[in-house]
Amino acid sequence: MIMSKKLLAGLLVPWFSLLLADGARFSPLDLHHQLRDDYLAGRNVSAQIENYVEKTGDHSFDSLKLRTPKRTEGLKLDAAGKKAWFSQDYQSAVDLFSHSYRLFLEDGAASEAGFCLYYIAEILSEQERYVQALQVLEQASHEAADSLYLAALLDESAGFCLWFLDRLSESTHAFSRASDCWRRLAYADGLVGAWNNLAALHDELHLWDQSRLFYEKALEFEDSVQDDSIRYYLHANYASLLLQLKRPDEAKAHLEKARAFSRASPDEFLLIESQVEGLDNSEQRLLAFNPEAISLQIEKALLLAELYSGRDSPRALEATRQAIELSTTHQLRYHKRRSIVALGRLLESERRFEEAAELYQRGFKEEENLYSAELLFPYSRVVSPLFDGWVRCLVESRDNERALDGIRRLVALRRAKAEAVDPSISPMLYGKEGLGLLTQVARVEGKRLRTEWDDLAVHAATVRFPAHGGRPSPVLLELWPDVDHVYAWVTNSKGRVFRDLNLGATVNEILEPVLSALFTDGTYLPRMPDPGSLRRLYRLLVEPLVPFFDSDSLVVVVHKELQNLPLEMLVDGNGNYVLEDYHVSYLPLATGAVPNSVNRLPAPVLVFPKTNPELPSMEREALLLKSLFPHGRVIDKLDSALIGTPGWLHISSHFRLDPEFWLASGFDAVEGKTNALALLPAARSCALVSLGVCHAANAYALSSPYWLGFSELYLSRGATALVVSRWALDDLSMRIFRDFYIQCRQGTPMDQALTRARRRFLGLCLERDGVSTSGRHPYFWAGITYVGPPGVRLCETPESERVHSLTLGGLLMVPLALVGVAAILQRRARRGGVEKSSHPKALK
Template sequence: MFAELGQPPDITSEKFETLLFEAVWHHDLDRVRALVEAARPLTENQPFLQQWQTYALGYLAMEADHDPVAAIQQFEALRAHGNTLAPRLYERVLNRLGMAYEVNEQWDRALASYQECLELHRAKDNRLGQGIVLLNSGIVHYKACAYESARECCRRSIELLSESPDAKTWQTNLSASWNLLGLVYREQERFDKAQAAFQHALAISQRWQDLNRQGPIYQNLGDLHQRLKDRTQSESFYRSALTLLYQLGDRRQAAEVLYKLGTLKLEALTEFEEASRLFDESLALAQATHNYEAITYIHLSRAELYDRLKQPEAALAESQRAVETVESLRANIVQPEERASLQASRIGAYEQIVKRLCDQDTVHSYAQAFHYAEMAKSRTLSELLASRPLRRSAQVPAEWLAQEEQLRRSLAQHYQESSSSPEEIAALEASLHQLRERIRLQDAEFASFQTIEPLTLEEVQARLPAGGLLLEYFTAGENILAFIITAQQVSVTQLPLRVEELRRAFKPVGDQQLGALHHLTRGADGCLRAPWILHNLYQKLIEPLGPIIHTASQLYIVPHGLLHYVPFHALYQKTEVAPRYLADLALQPQRIVYTPSATVLLDFCQRKPHSEHPGCLALGYNDQTLTQAEAEAVAVAHVVGGESRLGPAATRASLLTEGKHYRYVHLSCHGWFNPTWPLCSSLSLADGALDLTDILYDLQLNADLVTLSACETGRSYIRRGDELIGMVRAFLYAGTPAVLVSHWAVDELSTRWFMERFYRELAGGLCSQAAALEHAQRFLRTLTSAELRQILLAENRSGEDVSRLIDGLARVAGYPASAQLRGDECLFAHPFYWAPFFLVGEQLS
């Protein structure tokens, strides 16, 4: 090998570059490793050679070790050199960096890298480079379901790559761009355009005899025609794909095509025996190639097959096998690029088994169904945070964590090697299970980010406080189920609301994107309308549960999916006088607490000791658009004692270093929950964004409560809904049992008064956080215009300024411009003002 590469003294950076890209072109990882070793003695005196070697190490981290975090470290180290990098290297670093961030699901950073790379290619008029980078950017947008952005990237890529019809490199990438455009059109249900795009891709790949691309394109065409209910044409395309895949020896992808053929036979309703045979054949291939996504879907479809054959026990057994697959150790020691596809199959597996068990309508089946629902919610969070570094637990010895990482790596390698013996693998799996159990016993919350061990129904009932009721929702397909749990009883209700109907309760704002609930925020004219949707949702989400809901003094709500964006505390029953909100329907006002799962509330939140620190650290940062954030921080610190950090002093650094010394942490600043890329959500402080990685890895608190105020923690649009829990759950892990957040962008002035009242209730020491929140909401909701005038005058505002503010609020509330206010009008009665804030988690003792 070294003779072929040249002895070390003969290696220059130019020769290294040439040899490296020959090896990369052939995906020859051994040759890349040999090059790295051959160059090692010479790098000290040849900086360009050292840079190319670092690039090669990043490439190996991605392609050989499947470790995008290590690759990012290598590529970012090179990027820091900027203009001092070797010729032709900077563009390659940016492109590879984008790919590493994409695999690690840091999609905003991937796009930023691609955009910088694109600008460099434009400056050099490198049309091929531009086309490839636009294709890569389109893939990121497609994964994020941002289909219009993906379509635009494809259009520009196709336009550029079409300029050289006789160059293979240009044309193979052109085929990939057409194929991606077909996928985008398919998701947008523009099926004619999707078919035309796939046919373009197929024609190019056939011209260049690119068999590797033809198989997936045939499969995409088969899927398209299956959606169009054209089973004959669909089967023809699937058969073509299967022939090519067998020819190429791609058994992993062949398993997926066989599965799709099986679903075609299942849809025919008369070919159950052939469907069963195809599922069996597909399962054997999927198991041989460790294709856990395909294995899961096969079990789910076999369950559907048994349903059709009127064999419910066999159907339930297949559903259980699907869950066992997605929760198996093998499926959860996968490469990052497989995580997204597995997530979709996990959702289907949990939804199916929860619905089947609830349909059995027994106490035992309810307990099992609840357990799987909790597993699903824990797994959603685990997947959401899987690509982020986590602050090490102080309770778990460092050598245990190092040992766990080593066992994971060893297992990942053994799973990929056909020569590994089952005995070897079983021994490693047993060691990892035992170690993880020891870690869980030391710090269950830390362990929960990797292993899923939710509380059982019996444990939940035992931990519920007297008078407490847990209301846990779960969406299964189009069905919405509600578990109603007290210390004494449990029941499950299927609600008279379909998920599609729930989606229509939100304002559509684009490609599969939803805005706020109808009439919950200001309209285009700046005015508020009657929030009738909250009454409709009350009738569908609360009323069917019966009077037991109103007998509880404390209500713990576990949403799921889109229900994370429903302000349950603002749902109301109509009366002749005024709306009666959920908290007011019991004999005494109910305290309402939200939680990502029962396990988070009743286990992790209760493990955190009460803070021994006094006062509040309040950070207020107005930036360019907020005007009241800093005044709010001053007021909060004054009410409960403590320190306020304002303007340039409201920094990430102050939070990370000082936050651990306060009972309350109050952040009054802009913030965004990014539903497309949840892990990119951040809070805007004076020295930059505090993102989810900062919170998980660097922030350590000993606080009873964290408040995110004036933050746009509600969002411009939403997708499934579970993405909301990421930021909140990160703060819970940082060291607080409770986080106060908002559903939508809030009114600054009313929020300041709301927060002052909330903290004044807390400072009194006579009520819980949930009770203080309910009191503050009631205060704002019932505040009259006369009382408001007195508050404003007490702030040393002029009479003219006060009248202007009150008249403006009256117009927003729907009073005509000519109306004379009597003084008893409740200008903040609309839920827009008082309902955005909700409490996630709380110490119950």
């Protein structure tokens, strides 16, 4: 789509019946200009402002009710600043607006001071200095109390900045607030414009059904819009969407409607028309087209490159190089990235992989945000095409080791960014209110890292995890998905081998039928994943690598989409789960630094806060852990000060996942909510962070840019290992946690302890809400994941205790029996060998 990104969204604005009264056909922008002109002309504007406030409740213009010399001088400087801005004399404009801002602030004209900062932020945004613009917008938001129009402008501007930083979830909230302001002002242009651009965004994200709904809603109120450019974009963009949906007749109909308003953007219209009518039919028109705007010159070049690709390679290459030159000369980074990707694809199509790799690498290494944590590589759609292209070209050039080294450097860079996240802001994150929150988050993650790509600390050499307990050394498996391929590196006792796994379909197409059933918050038991799909995944991803597995212990490093898939639940040709043959550990980054067994730790802390609704298994769980670890400290509050620095940490609670704003997720108890970041300091000393909660490792529904939800953040703070759940945690699944701790207490390494606990669960017959089911259903066990190095013991059992393990087991039966009596009374007991739950879904 030609149209530049304007409004950002991942939200669905609630559809309401918008009443556009006679007074709705006004423009706050025009009114503001009129009031300022009248003020400078010496006319009293107080009555106009009072009338406006009475109708709208908006106090954006209250600063003009009082006439003073400083306000008059401030308005004159403001006007001069706009002239400098429009002539692209940015520094003079910023200086004039800054002077005007100080005058307004000194004179108590808060809203006019806010407008000055808004103009400065817009200038910074035009210069692609988005983080600085956000900081100015945060400062301006303090002047926007009761000022609907000013607040709408600030939130929209913040949304633009966050969008270009690829911070889609945060921008969602900014635009949601802006839409609410436009609705309260009954300003049709603002609201319809927001819907129009939200539709364009969903189109870009390939969420076409939602995009179409936004367009159709916007069209309902089209006649109330005064600005022709809004109506032009509405029809032109809808035409582009309909073309993608293979509905050419409807696309042409909307293109004709756009034509009536195209005088607002005639050059852009020609480019969109060329796409709708087909590039083959528009060659001469494109060649004769000479737009003034640099961005449209670049778009023309890219369209010509697309037209000539495959039929006239030299001309296609010439067009893309022209686009790169234009975007470089005029410092248009977004356009430059797109142009580099287009040229790289052309070079790949000609199998010039070494040239393409060099081009891609130069592109992402020159990216200013590479070392700034507000762009969280590699999950950013802004830059990942460059890096993905580089890896792909290295693989095609048979330079597999260099590709793996690059992937590890990338993850090391992301880990460094995770370390920059500041947990001190956690108390404010649940509310998600105020522009300051968004810019605060940008600053928390906006520190430039003091490192360079070539200096990143990675373990490029062959990594081997030490053997333990007389078992062979674990096998390291690293998987990198790329569209319809998965690149696999297997490091075993003999060295490292590489395989390019051709899937025959995109990774998402293969994964989605399996994962969509398991990542659910429904109150019902999800359907059993199709065994055929699980066997297909095994055949594609695991079977070709099995000949290189010379150990039954696998350390799996997965990237991008594959992090959502528990390999343990894949089914081999004999109908067995991978879990039944292998112990599986996960890590975000291969490392040779494996800790020793972690005995003689400080006492653990076991946290069981009061929850509403109550967790059915919590009492049983607490009694067991107290019996197994009598030196442990038990607390009933999620308070980081009380938790301190434990040897290891276990938490049993509700966890509320916020899929739109990942930083707002956290623990939920009767005493209140605790943001997930608040516990990062406690993780620093932990040999294990065990989270008996839902979704803490959910990378499927959560928009966390880090690996496995919050897992990488805890590891970045020094936690040795984690036991976390990828999806909702059923009450019956807590049996796995209990068995895991019994195994750990007997000295079993943590990775093996979880494997044994889950294998035991496979043999259970379960009853859930009166319906019998099998423990082999992956929903109960496959989401519970061990993240950490293999072979690490939570505690060493003294030899005397090993000899008398039966005695230990007998002692443990006493509290368990008490728990069993209580459970029987609550109708949650094991009866006749059947594990039962009286809840349709008792979730954490």
